[in-house]
Amino acid sequence: MASSSRRREMTTAVIDAAVQPAALVHPAVAAALARHEALAKRLPGHRHGWIREMREDAAAAFARAGFPTRRNEEWHYTDPRALVDTRFGEPIVAADGAVTLPGGMPDAGAPKLMFVDGRFRPDLSELAALPDGVRVESLAALLEAGDEALSLRLGSLADRSSFVALNAMLAEDGVVITCTAAPDAGARVHLVSIATASGDRPLAFHQRHVVSVAEGASLALFESAHAAGATPYFNNTVAEITLGARARMTHVRLQAEALGAFQVSTVFAHLAAGAEYDSFVLAAGARLARNEVHARLEGTGAIVHLNGAQLGDGVRHVDTTTVITHAAPACASRQTFKSVLSGRSRAVFQGKIHVHQVAQKTDGYQMNQALLLSPESEIDAKPQLEIYADDVKCSHGATVGELDANQLFYLRSRGIPAPEARAMLIEAFLADALEAVRDERLRAALADATALWWARAHAEAGA
Amino acid sequence: MATSEAMLAIEGLAATVDEKPVLKGIDLSVPAGEVHAIMGPNGSGKSTLGYVLSGREGYDVTGGSVSFRGQDLLAMEPEDRAAAGLFLAFQYPVELPGVGNANFLRQALNAVRRKRGEAELDAMQFLKLVRAKMKVLGMSEEMLKRFVNVGFSGGEKKRNEILQMAVLEPAFCVLDETDSGLDIDALKIVADGVNALRGPERGMLVITHYQRLLAYIVPDRVHVLLGGRIVRSGGPELALELEEKGYGELQQAA
Numbered sequence: 001m002a003s004s005s006r007r008r009e010m011t012t013a014v015i016d017a018a019v020q021p022a023a024l025v026h027p028a029v030a031a032a033l034a035r036h037e038a039l040a041k042r043l044p045g046h047r048h049g050w051i052r053e054m055r056e057d058a059a060a061a062f063a064r065a066g067f068p069t070r071r072n073e074e075w076h077y078t079d080p081r082a083l084v085d086t087r088f089g090e091p092i093v094a095a096d097g098a099v100t101l102p103g104g105m106p107d108a109g110a111p112k113l114m115f116v117d118g119r120f121r122p123d124l125s126e127l128a129a130l131p132d133g134v135r136v137e138s139l140a141a142l143l144e145a146g147d148e149a150l151s152l153r154l155g156s157l158a159d160r161s162s163f164v165a166l167n168a169m170l171a172e173d174g175v176v177i178t179c180t181a182a183p184d185a186g187a188r189v190h191l192v193s194i195a196t197a198s199g200d201r202p203l204a205f206h207q208r209h210v211v212s213v214a215e216g217a218s219l220a221l222f223e224s225a226h227a228a229g230a231t232p233y234f235n236n237t238v239a240e241i242t243l244g245a246r247a248r249m250t251h252v253r254l255q256a257e258a259l260g261a262f263q264v265s266t267v268f269a270h271l272a273a274g275a276e277y278d279s280f281v282l283a284a285g286a287r288l289a290r291n292e293v294h295a296r297l298e299g300t301g302a303i304v305h306l307n308g309a310q311l312g313d314g315v316r317h318v319d320t321t322t323v324i325t326h327a328a329p330a331c332a333s334r335q336t337f338k339s340v341l342s343g344r345s346r347a348v349f350q351g352k353i354h355v356h357q358v359a360q361k362t363d364g365y366q367m368n369q370a371l372l373l374s375p376e377s378e379i380d381a382k383p384q385l386e387i388y389a390d391d392v393k394c395s396h397g398a399t400v401g402e403l404d405a406n407q408l409f410y411l412r413s414r415g416i417p418a419p420e421a422r423a424m425l426i427e428a429f430l431a432d433a434l435e436a437v438r439d440e441r442l443r444a445a446l447a448d449a450t451a452l453w454w455a456r457a458h459a460e461a462g463a
Numbered sequence: 464m465a466t467s468e469a470m471l472a473i474e475g476l477a478a479t480v481d482e483k484p485v486l487k488g489i490d491l492s493v494p495a496g497e498v499h500a501i502m503g504p505n506g507s508g509k510s511t512l513g514y515v516l517s518g519r520e521g522y523d524v525t526g527g528s529v530s531f532r533g534q535d536l537l538a539m540e541p542e543d544r545a546a547a548g549l550f551l552a553f554q555y556p557v558e559l560p561g562v563g564n565a566n567f568l569r570q571a572l573n574a575v576r577r578k579r580g581e582a583e584l585d586a587m588q589f590l591k592l593v594r595a596k597m598k599v600l601g602m603s604e605e606m607l608k609r610f611v612n613v614g615f616s617g618g619e620k621k622r623n624e625i626l627q628m629a630v631l632e633p634a635f636c637v638l639d640e641t642d643s644g645l646d647i648d649a650l651k652i653v654a655d656g657v658n659a660l661r662g663p664e665r666g667m668l669v670i671t672h673y674q675r676l677l678a679y680i681v682p683d684r685v686h687v688l689l690g691g692r693i694v695r696s697g698g699p700e701l702a703l704e705l706e707e708k709g710y711g712e713l714q715q716a717a
Contacts, residue, residue: 405520410557413517414571414627415545428561
């Protein structure tokens with residue numbers, strides 16, 4: 001079996017890592033590995049050899065990679081030190097009991113799948129309301145059952161990147177969604193992550209989601225992340241998405257984590273021929289937020305749309321990093337990301353488009369626009385095109401600036417005082433960003449979150 | 464010559480753009496109830512005059528004065544000029560992605576009403592008012608839902624300018640090349656909209672390159688702007704004469 005040889009390689013790596021002198025291991029890395037050791041027996045599916053090996057592979061990969069620093073090219077503009085220096089513990093209390101739900105949770109008009117501190121809560125979820133053709137299972141339950149089919153779907157568990165490996169070695173739960181619903185069924189699901197964020201111990205949780213949309217099927221997945229309290233925590237979520245031929249998926253995410261939280265999200269999307277993945281992320285919360293999307297276009301004519309908005313205020317840091325790999329001919333990728341930054345907030349946009357030699361007739365487009373509302377706010381933008389095919393159309397652009405003087409004058413010439421005119425244009429920039437979300441209900445949910453951010457940023461500007 | 468009863472009285476107005484003199488001493492007065500046309504070739508300073516009157520940044524007044532309804536216009540912020548009753552219909556209306564047209568119109572109207580000490584209109588009152596105005600201009604209500612000027616055709620943009628004018632009911636309108644980019648049907652609709660606003664209490668300054676528009680909005684006076692100065696003034700027949708002979712003769716004389 002091909003996978004067994006891979007496992008052997010990884011086992012060797014574990015030994016390599018173990019012989020490294022202990023002094024070279026960063027205390028934060030050592031602490032995370034110790035948590036893995038301590039928790040391993042309690043993690044779901046531990047009694048199955050292949051699951052244990054998978055986690056050990058991940059631990060070895062994490063030990064090798066460590067936490068990133070700004071010396072890592074991918075993390076040059078985002079310093080994760082504050083996250084690395086916080087000592088988190090994984091939740092140890094039982095995954096049941098009453099939960100105080102945070103206020104202002106959006107109604108997406110879709111059955112909710114509830115996660116609390118990284119654990120699936122069927123008792124709080126609306127499983128009975130799931131649409132036909134959408135199967136939802138708990139990752140923990142599948143691991144516990146030792147479902148071998150899962151080993152194929154957890155493809156990148158032992159990925160070399162730090163936070164994915166950290167997730168793989170510590171992930172306790174997640175949701176496994178399999179969709180076979182036809183496009184006209186309009187299947188939609190709302191995945192909710194709640195951080196209790198209470199008590200005095202910062203928690204870390206590592207949700208691992210697996211989503212498959214079968215050939216010709218269609219799914220709308222709305223994800224929102226909220227907190228019920230204000231204790232710092234770390235939400236390190238990984239999602240692996242597979243779209244079959246001509247499958248479609250709309251993936252709209254609202255990141256409304258607590259303002260003191262740390263959040264790293266990594267999404268891997270694999271698209272077969274003619275598949276379409278349409279993603280939007282609104283980053284409105286967290287002290288440090290990193291949203292990574294890796295999309296691979298693996299079949300002819302696949303289409304990916306990655307859009308989003310990042311809202312900064314105070315000293316918050318928001319990072320969007322995308323890697324789009326065109327590995328098949330005649331695929332299209334479209335990205336538009338907008339950032340609005342007030343106070344001393346910072347945003348990062350790194351967008352890489354990688355076009356393989358076989359990917360002729362690639363159509364790639366990337367746009368990054370930022371509105372800086374204060375002299376102390378900052379954006380770092382790094383577009384990267386790596387093209388090995390000769391018949392492609394790829395472009396990228398970036399605009400960074402203040403409000404448009406023409407637009408401001410136009411509003412003022414109609415009697416609207418300058419402060420109001422500015423507010424209108426900022427709200428308009430946000431509204432325009434949300435235009436990429438075609439579903440009106442989801443757009444309205446995101447608009448509410450931007451309004452909350454604007455109230456904060458506005459108060460900050462007035463202070 | 465400026466007279467005390469003029470609604471808009473411009474005296475010796477000089478202005479620079481990027482430190483380059485564009486207006487070189489303009490004298491012009493428009494009494495209430497009159498429509499004056501400013502005609503001139505490209506680069507004569509027509510649009511600059513419109514922008515200087517409305518207070519756009521980057522247009523520096525270096526001399527002269529402008530009195531509007533007895534107030535020093537040049538000392539006012541753009542929004543205060545609007546509240547005082549001045550309106551500029553833009554040659555190139557600005558697109559505002561993300562700003563809904565209805566919201567824009569209502570915010571503008573209520574801002575002006577607030578400054579005038581009048582009660583603001585609620586959403587229903589506003590809708591009733593704007594629907595009536597749109598009907599006159601042959602505009603579909605669907606345009607209220609769209610973002611301001613985004614994806615509008617040239618004619619729709621100009622109609623939208625006139626709609627703003629009709630909603631705000633300014634005392635004085637400056638129309639900057641309102642005819643440019645319009646086909647003859649759109650031109651008639653826009654001109655009808657403007658003519659509907661003519662009245663004894665309202666003054667207008669119609670800036671245009673061509674006589675075409677003036678066949679529909681017949682002015683009381685026509686002024687020719689050339690090289691930053693008004694070189695000739697006359698009645699509506701002057702527009703026809705210019706149409707026939709062009710600006711060449713005047714340019715040679717100037």
